[in-house]
Amino acid sequence: MSDPSWRAAYPRVTFDKVRYADTDRQGHVNNAVFSTYLETGRVEFLYDPESPMYEDGTEFVIVSLKVHLEDEIHWPGRVEIGTRVARVGTSSITIEQGLFQDDRRAATAETVVVQIDGKTRKSAPLSRGTVARLEALKGP
Amino acid sequence: MSDPSWRAAYPRVTFDKVRYADTDRQGHVNNAVFSTYLETGRVEFLYDPESPMYEDGTEFVIVSLKVHLEDEIHWPGRVEIGTRVARVGTSSITIEQGLFQDDRRAATAETVVVQIDGKTRKSAPLSRGTVARLEALKGP
Amino acid sequence: MSDPSWRAAYPRVTFDKVRYADTDRQGHVNNAVFSTYLETGRVEFLYDPESPMYEDGTEFVIVSLKVHLEDEIHWPGRVEIGTRVARVGTSSITIEQGLFQDDRRAATAETVVVQIDGKTRKSAPLSRGTVARLEALKGP
Amino acid sequence: MSDPSWRAAYPRVTFDKVRYADTDRQGHVNNAVFSTYLETGRVEFLYDPESPMYEDGTEFVIVSLKVHLEDEIHWPGRVEIGTRVARVGTSSITIEQGLFQDDRRAATAETVVVQIDGKTRKSAPLSRGTVARLEALKGP
Numbered sequence: 163m164s165d166p167s168w169r170a171a172y173p174r175v176t177f178d179k180v181r182y183a184d185t186d187r188q189g190h191v192n193n194a195v196f197s198t199y200l201e202t203g204r205v206e207f208l209y210d211p212e213s214p215m216y217e218d219g220t221e222f223v224i225v226s227l228k229v230h231l232e233d234e235i236h237w238p239g240r241v242e243i244g245t246r247v248a249r250v251g252t253s254s255i256t257i258e259q260g261l262f263q264d265d266r267r268a269a270t271a272e273t274v275v276v277q278i279d280g281k282t283r284k285s286a287p288l289s290r291g292t293v294a295r296l297e298a299l300k301g302p
Numbered sequence: 303m304s305d306p307s308w309r310a311a312y313p314r315v316t317f318d319k320v321r322y323a324d325t326d327r328q329g330h331v332n333n334a335v336f337s338t339y340l341e342t343g344r345v346e347f348l349y350d351p352e353s354p355m356y357e358d359g360t361e362f363v364i365v366s367l368k369v370h371l372e373d374e375i376h377w378p379g380r381v382e383i384g385t386r387v388a389r390v391g392t393s394s395i396t397i398e399q400g401l402f403q404d405d406r407r408a409a410t411a412e413t414v415v416v417q418i419d420g421k422t423r424k425s426a427p428l429s430r431g432t433v434a435r436l437e438a439l440k441g442p
Numbered sequence: 443m444s445d446p447s448w449r450a451a452y453p454r455v456t457f458d459k460v461r462y463a464d465t466d467r468q469g470h471v472n473n474a475v476f477s478t479y480l481e482t483g484r485v486e487f488l489y490d491p492e493s494p495m496y497e498d499g500t501e502f503v504i505v506s507l508k509v510h511l512e513d514e515i516h517w518p519g520r521v522e523i524g525t526r527v528a529r530v531g532t533s534s535i536t537i538e539q540g541l542f543q544d545d546r547r548a549a550t551a552e553t554v555v556v557q558i559d560g561k562t563r564k565s566a567p568l569s570r571g572t573v574a575r576l577e578a579l580k581g582p
Numbered sequence: 583m584s585d586p587s588w589r590a591a592y593p594r595v596t597f598d599k600v601r602y603a604d605t606d607r608q609g610h611v612n613n614a615v616f617s618t619y620l621e622t623g624r625v626e627f628l629y630d631p632e633s634p635m636y637e638d639g640t641e642f643v644i645v646s647l648k649v650h651l652e653d654e655i656h657w658p659g660r661v662e663i664g665t666r667v668a669r670v671g672t673s674s675i676t677i678e679q680g681l682f683q684d685d686r687r688a689a690t691a692e693t694v695v696v697q698i699d700g701k702t703r704k705s706a707p708l709s710r711g712t713v714a715r716l717e718a719l720k721g722p
Contacts (some may be wrong), residue, residue, distance in 0.1 A: 473644050473647075481613065481614045504613050508648045508649075
């Protein structure tokens, strides 16, 4: 089932090019590589050099990752990665993502990241400005 | 906190050697590589050439993967991967895993895999023999 | 030094998107990943689904790979991969490649691949048609 | 042909565990992963935390890599990586390596690395002490 309407559900859409080395002996893209595609969507959004989400002296750590795998991904081709903010906490962000190949959904995922102080390694509150920018990236 | 007692909770323990290429620009092992370590624990258990868990004409597909990340993994070193069966359904297996470095827990994970018919791609019931072997791999 | 004139030297140019996971603890793209980028250029050219270079019942194996590394590759960004045929033998092909980021050359490489019979695993002569298509991909 | 006598030719022997994700759709270990196995042999030798080869303020960069691929590597299993010093220059080291699975040679490689000053990025002479330690790692 191919349906391009998924794009409307994700304020940020980027892609990865599927590599030959992403495949495994089962002939399709290795399941663990799905986590790499999801990372591409997250880091382009959190570490965007033009407009990074983190404050000076802090960094993001992943607390949890849940992936539902629905279909295979194949070489050659691309994977589209849709990303949206689901919830914004004091220092945490819940991110929802979808992986699509040729408008066919291959996986959905939910990741929780927490901003921590780079030195103390304890959670560090998101600034008002970052919260506002994150709120703007919630889905419809 | 380093405590080797975790081994008692996992009937199967294997390892991966951390590779220099597993690290990323943050200096530690890349988060997506955790999924690869978890895969090592799963495939050695499901596809053990001596005693594979699948029936002829069937294969396993991953339905869901949940990972809780608790600590960093570093190069050089090894990752110990503990694996146990949590639940056995008609055609599904719920697997619980832990990743440890120097007896320090870095992550826990729950994966659901389903046995499917290689041709119809529909779920295929686990045989009695496989169910019995899986039951024997439940934790204490 | 950035100079787009390199494109004229390569009949085929494709790209890979640099992934966060491609970096290592030194902060730049891991050296071993250069081999993956080179593979992207080779497989798109040899296994192009529209017009594959191999004959039925044969496959290509790599015999040798020589890489000269000249500069670092960084995330985020893309790598352009230029590929041309240098020599065509009875059953072997010598391929020359260049890796570029922002028109800055990061590496050059020479790979020799040999067509083998899928069953006997012995070298299998390239057909006249394939030789002609390969000759057309020699550089200027 | 399996022959364990190769070990005598390499003063340093280490290993990598072959990962399921190292395989590709051709069923064997992806060719580009050979470069990762070679890196394992190099970094354990150059960046050994107990006795690193580099001086303070310097680092090693790879200048060239030549690999001859002779056989396939398969999952599951291990790859043994033999490493020896071939030549020691003013600031460069030529390293020869072999990859073996079950005492069957899968590849040989020659890598040239150069010590550079971390700030100026220009070549930095190896110290007398390092040269002596490198000379001791030449093959028989």
